[in-house]
């Protein structure tokens with residue numbers, strides 16, 4: 001049995017125990033029966049991001065499509081029969097939504113809106129306007145574990161405080177005199193940690209603080225749990241929902257309003273579209289005494305749904321409610337099912353330890369998932385090495401992608417949760433911000449502390465297999481193994497003289513290489529090989545430089561350079577264009593350049609640059625049809641200073657700034673052909689697909705030296721020139737794109753990350769820069785050139801393999817001798833948002 005199958009069998013046994021010990025939990029085995037048919041999008045995928053959105057079933061989409069095809073739905077604001085039909089369907093859906101929450105339509109209403117954030121905005125706009133109109137201060141108390149959408153209310157309030165659970169207990173539990181006006185908001189379930197918070201806060205607040213309202217953010221809770229509003233005295237005044245998180249489709253949000261509390265929502269400043277009962281457009285500014293319109297009275301949705309409601313989505317929601325009921329019965333069943341899986345997942349992660357006994361992951365919750373009142377089936381965690389240092393969540397994301405595991409990483413839109421669980425003080429957050437930390441960027445560790453977490457979340461259609469897939473991923477990559485005695489790889493070939501085997505340039509950044517013919521010497525300069533990444537493609541909407549990560553088909557665009565004719569020719573392969581595109585390479589763009597190119601502000605790897613974009617239609621049309629994306633070619637003409645872009649965080653011995661123009665990180669990337677041998681050997685023992693050296697997208701492939709000899713290089717000399725080696729190149733899953741077909745596979749990244757990891761970063765190849773030979777600033781290099789290698793003098797302190805700087809050698813022990821000198825880039829925590837292109 002394979003590791004994962006064995007694991008699944010073991011988890012199956014565990015499940016029996018879990019169900020026995022925690023009778024509230026119950027695995028819904030029926031899901032396994034319909035999952036393939038209802039969720040074909042999950043084939044070969046482990047989806048663990050249900051807290052972001054769960055998935056729609058096939059039959060839901062079929063039913064909606066049949067309904068929309070066969071019925072005429074007019075705009076509900078018209079009065080013709082087709083609009084009446086729409087109106088009726090909307091009214092029915094409203095009732096069915098309320099029924100789902102046991103909310104009596106006499107006492108509750110649902111307002112449809114774009115998403116949960118829009119629902120929060122309706123409440124906060126209305127409460128701020130109300131405070132203004134009655135001349136009161138608008139006080140706001142928000143729980144620390146709130147989503148950013150709740151934090152966003154703070155500037156609208158006259159006064160706002162963040163409370164932890166203990167403070168919340170005290171606040172809602174203490175009596176206050178009348179005359180106050182405020183809002184208490186908290187998540188029913190944390191979108192980050194899955195921690196659940198009590199509904200009783202609502203009731204206490206209502207009893208103790210007249211003039212105060214509660215906003216319960218239930219967007220995360222109701223993905224996998226029922227919510228019961230049958231006791232209207234205990235129910236929150238306002239409840240926010242995201243229906244796509246409950247059903248996967250439609251993209252719609254909702255605000256449940258307790259009608260008794262609804263009058264406070266009537267003071268919103270804006271009203272128009274569907275929410276007016278009479279309106280005129282007077283010449284002068286309307287006043288409070290002579291308003292230009294009267295708004296609708298009646299139910300909250302009558303005066304809160306501006307404009308045409310998203311009626312097709314509401315009709316789709318009606319189907320979603322029915323389809324979901326047919327597949328799962330009730331949210332109670334889903335809750336029991338996800339609870340059983342949640343306990344398994346939680347316990348399995350908790351049981352994983354390194355050989356020295358340290359836990360592999362820190363899970364950010366103080367509650368066991370068997371306590372469904374306190375913990376849902378969403379977990380935030382960070383992986384740790386045996387020495388207690390953290391593994392950056394971005395690295396986890398990259399490796400997970402290799403195993404087709406979909407999860408969420410980062411700050412998770414929950415700043416309070418991150419501060420609490422990562423133990424980041426306000427001051428540290430401010431320092432991180434000042435150092436450049438922004439939401440969604442690559443800075444996953446700062447000063448050794450995580451800036452966010454990995455989140456895994458289960459949903460109604462999760463299965464035992466999904467849990468097994470994640471745990472086997474943890475076992476494979478994060479549980480450190482006892483070093484094996486096996487000395488591993490021995491090369492069949494003796495060490496030979498080093499020679500240049502291949503020279504490649506990438507004339508258009510992120511597109512296919514142009515391999516320089518063997519007969520052709522090629523120019524090397526300070527910023528790299530001539531014409532390497534001289535061109536790029538820019539998106540016509542955003543102006544951003546496009547990369548292979550987002551547009552893998554770019555690998556099928558094949559540029560070649562003809563120095564004699566001074567042309568760049570671009571050949572498509574397997575793309576929907578056939579003609580070869582030719583672009584003159586003349587160094588200087590002619591003076592009537594505005595006809596052909598325009599200056600365009602663009603961004604590459606986060607840096608702002610100005611490129612010359614080709615506005616000629618034949619060129620933009622060619623690339624746009626080739627990739628199916630509105631884009632065009634742009635040029636970043638070579639200048640000796642690399643156009644002002646320089647290498648970042650460069651700690652090599654070379655003095656001064658190193659120009660890189662459009663190249664990602666350094667002027668030249670060098671790989672050793674034979675370093676791939678041990679990696680491919682391991683890949684083939686697991687039956688994986690061997691990798692070609694081209695996936696590393698280097699400029700110079702050296703052949704001859706032993707595997708990983710390059711870790712010790714200081715300089716390589718050729719002809720009268722030499723390259724300075726600057727340090728190892730960090731890798732990500734982009735090396736899994738086959739450069740011939742643009743297809744992805746797990747290798748070689750999966751194996752490389754087991755064999756060539758330092759401090760959680762995976763390395764292959766070396767960065768380099770041209771060092772002038774005879775005081776010249778250019779040189780020539782050609783295939784077959786013999787290379788003279790100058791080695792680093794090992795520093796006894798840093799070559800000590802116990803210093804933590806050596807490669808991870810678990811299970812294979814192949815690279816025990818390789819270790820980085822301290823002066824290389826390996827020691828910097830460089831966030832590399834674009835490791836390859």
Ligand SMILES: *Cc1c(COP(=O)(O)O)cnc(C)c1O
Nearest residue numbers: 115116117147187191219220242
């Ligand atoms: C997802 C989520 C939100 C935001 O929902 P949107 O639909 O993106 O507006 C707010 N709060 C919680 C708890 C969530 O999980």
